[in-house]
């Protein structure tokens with residue numbers, strides 16, 4: 001191990017922890033502080049500079065924000081855990097390693113039951129390893145993107161990306177921002193963009209919110225969630241934002257940057273209805289179609305997965321958040337997209353389970369209730385098959401390798417590719433820098449298959465010298 | 477935000493009551509852009525209204541930040557001569573020189 005500054009807690013980190021938590025978002029943070037409170041020695045690793053993950057992303061201290069909570073819903077849930085984290089760190093119960101991106105987890109050789117986590121640390125990408133008896137994967141999710149003509153124009157940004165840039169850097173991509181795609185995140189994004197001074201001409205939602213009606217019991221058991229929705233709805237009304245449901249942005253226009261979008265009405269399968277297209281001028285578009293669980297570390301370890309109602313793949317977990325691999329737990333979005341409150345609850349459940357304590361009934365009940373709500377939501381926003389109807393032959397699907405829809409269709413129709421993997425080999429779609437994170441769901445849909453679970457050999461770029469330094473595969 | 481709207485509309489900084497600890501200027505190609513301590517390079521560029529800072533390998537199309545969280549690699553930029561840095565993750569530091577990145581950012585290695 002090197003002696004770079006990012007490695008300063010290396011002595012503590014090298015010690016064998018009871019639990020290593022990957023990710024300091026709501027699930028990981030809640031798990032780490034709960035586990036430490038139950039007497040475990042915990043190492044918490046996070047790729048970001050500050051705890052909170054994507055949901056509780058907040059301005060860097062240098063920006064001197066007096067009211068970071070103004071950009072957040074449920075900030076106190078974060079503030080109390082962050083205070084607990086600080087207390088546990090100063091008491092030596094938690095080793096907190098910020099800016100540590102874990103890229104693989106390997107089982108220790110037979111006879112020494114435990115795990116080694118390999119990370120790249122700090123801007124200099126120094127290698128770091130952490131050993132622990134048990135591991136909790138709280139790696140969260142990234143945004144699902146469905147391409148449309150013009151989506152590579154500057155000014156078209158991820159809805160979550162716009163939110164992240166706003167929360168962390170206090171910046172907006174433009175002054176007139178259309179928010180489009182599908183899922184409840186859009187309302188939150190539109191609300192904060194408007195509160196921060198952007199004009200939001202419309203929120204364009206592909207699903208019909210009436211999809212929720214089929215799940216009335218799950219809705220009624222979650223009054224808090226309904227109130228949350230009403231808060232966002234109210235904020236939108238106050239800022240004069242129009243909500244267009246069962247509509248989609250089917251094209252972004254502009255040469256060097258976006259200048260307008262075409263919005264069309266959709267049928268129930270998300271097929272654009274002829275004659276309904278109209279233009280909305282704007283200088284930015286924030287777009288996203290829900291979230292995809294980030295599973296590379298888990299699938300790399302062989303954890304079992306299951307299909308979710310939103311057409312993503314999530315981890316198969318038991319009532320105590322155990323994966324199918326003994327010694328590995330997971331909490332939060334990795335088990336299916338469900339939001340911050342569910343992630344906090346699951347993190348606490350996992351911590352109890354790892355500490356060998358009974359899971360408090362209150363936590364179990366909250367999990368059941370919120371999971372039911374999440375399932376209702378996931379089903380309502382599942383992309384309809386007709387969305388591919390707004391692609392043109394020359395629309396880039398893979399942003400990194402610039403592979404257009406026409407080449408992917410050719411691979412499927414003329415060359416007989418039956419799955420995303422074969423399409424990738426024939427067209428290079430998904431072979432670039434992002435390893436298919438942006439185009440994966442779209443390529444799978446064009447290949448006519450269900451999305452496959454994340455399988456990437458490395459979860460972030462790793463200097464070759466670190467790979468070379470890995471020990472040979474352990475014997476079991 | 478455009479010049480015309482600045483000052484009239486509320487800004488993100490108003491919303492959170494931000495008072496940056498320090499401001500300095502970041503060199504981007506041959507321009508000087510105002511930067512605040514704690515902002516990523518992408519945030520500095522966005523505040524200056526710049527949305528694109530690289531061109532793609534195949535079609536030389538302009539690109540900038542997309543995912544904002546380090547997973548799409550669309551925001552690659554050259555920082556102090558080091559190509560392929562993710563602008564949305566790298567904090568802007570005083571004295572940095574950021575340059576537009578063309579293609580792979582390794583033109584110096586081209587044969």
Ligand code: FES
Pocket residue numbers: 540541542543544545546547548549550551552562563564565
């Ligand atoms: S914007 Fe996606 S990696 Fe920076």
